[in-house]
Amino acid sequence: MEPMDIVGKSKEDASLPKATMTKIIKEMLPPDVRVARDAQDLLIECCVEFINLISSESNEVCNREDKRTIAPEHVLKALEVLGFGEYIEEVCAAYEQHKIETLQDSLRGGKWSNGAEMTEEEAVAEQQRMFAEARARMNGGAVAPKQPDPDPSLES
Amino acid sequence: MRQAGAYSGILCGGISGRTGPHLLPLARIKKIMKKSGDDVKMISGEAPIVFSKACELFIEELTQRSWLVTMQGKRRTLNKEDVTSAVLATDIFDFLVNLVSET
Numbered sequence: 001m002e003p004m005d006i007v008g009k010s011k012e013d014a015s016l017p018k019a020t021m022t023k024i025i026k027e028m029l030p031p032d033v034r035v036a037r038d039a040q041d042l043l044i045e046c047c048v049e050f051i052n053l054i055s056s057e058s059n060e061v062c063n064r065e066d067k068r069t070i071a072p073e074h075v076l077k078a079l080e081v082l083g084f085g086e087y088i089e090e091v092c093a094a095y096e097q098h099k100i101e102t103l104q105d106s107l108r109g110g111k112w113s114n115g116a117e118m119t120e121e122e123a124v125a126e127q128q129r130m131f132a133e134a135r136a137r138m139n140g141g142a143v144a145p146k147q148p149d150p151d152p153s154l155e156s
Numbered sequence: 157m158r159q160a161g162a163y164s165g166i167l168c169g170g171i172s173g174r175t176g177p178h179l180l181p182l183a184r185i186k187k188i189m190k191k192s193g194d195d196v197k198m199i200s201g202e203a204p205i206v207f208s209k210a211c212e213l214f215i216e217e218l219t220q221r222s223w224l225v226t227m228q229g230k231r232r233t234l235n236k237e238d239v240t241s242a243v244l245a246t247d248i249f250d251f252l253v254n255l256v257s258e259t
Contacts, residue, residue: 014187016211020179024212028219029234033226036235043218043239046252048188050214051207053251055192062197069198070189072206079210083248087213094209095202 016044054078073138092138099134103127180208221246 021044025035055070057078062070072095079087107123182204189207190196219234221242226234240256243249 014184014191016180016184016188020181021215024179024215025219028216029223032232033223034233036233038236039222039234039239042236042256043215043222045255046218046239046243046249047211047215049252049255050211051185051188052192054207054210055189055196058203059193059196067197069200070196070203071200072202075203075206075210082251084210084214087210090213091206091209095206098202098205 015048018044021047053082054084057082073140076138096131096134099130100127103130180211182208185211218242218249 018040022035022040025040025043029035054075058070058074061074061077061081062068065074067074076088076091079085079091103123103126185204185207186199189199189204218239222234222238225238225241225245226232229238243252243256
């Protein structure tokens with residue numbers, strides 16, 4: 001199935017914010033370089049198409065593993081399959097970074113405390129444990145985890 | 157592979173460190189993901205985060221390659237044809253060939 005065979009392909013309601021995209025584009029280039037407006041628009045369209053492509057493949061990966069929810073691992077596999085394997089390392093790093101920050105937020109929000117507070121060492125140890133889990137999940141690849149995923153950030 | 161230093165002395169490492177882990181709005185990404193097919197499954201809360209970073213990298217690569225074409229033409233304005241050339245010259249961007257030739 002060709003990911004691009006979308007019947008009645010119309011301009012999506014959802015596109016990516018132009019300002020943010022322009023910022024990313026400009027940051028890649030020397031300051032005195034101009035980007036034509038139609039080039040900017042085309043770059044944005046390409047990015048949306050990229051999301052479509054990876055989404056379709058992620059969906060397939062998810063299907064093959066008999067899962068109901070598209071998880072980051074499926075997206076990573078899709079990237080590899082489609083030739084974007086180079087991105088995986090940085091994407092993983094960003095993902096882990098996000099997990100740290102989410103953990104910090106929930107720690108600050110007092111989620112862990114019932115009056116007693118976690119010391120910094122305990123918090124760091126907790127972080128390390130979660131990294132190890134995440135890494136194991138990543139490296140597990142196609143292997144389905146035996147226990148239900150306790151990750152609270154999963155949503156339907 | 158990415159030689160940011162060749163083009164700009166400012167760039168080093170990732171750019172997302174400055175403004176936060178992800179620049180692109182996750183809700184928007186999720187919407188696009190849902191529209192990408194008829195039978196798209198449920199999407200975990202974390203998948204858009206992975207997408208956000210992947211998109212960033214994708215745009216960076218496409219921009220860089222387009223810019224190479226611009227430079228070869230000894231110009232300082234990156235135009236649409238440069239993007240088209242970059243797409244046609246890169247295998248993994250094959251999925252974009254129809255998109256760039258119809259506009």
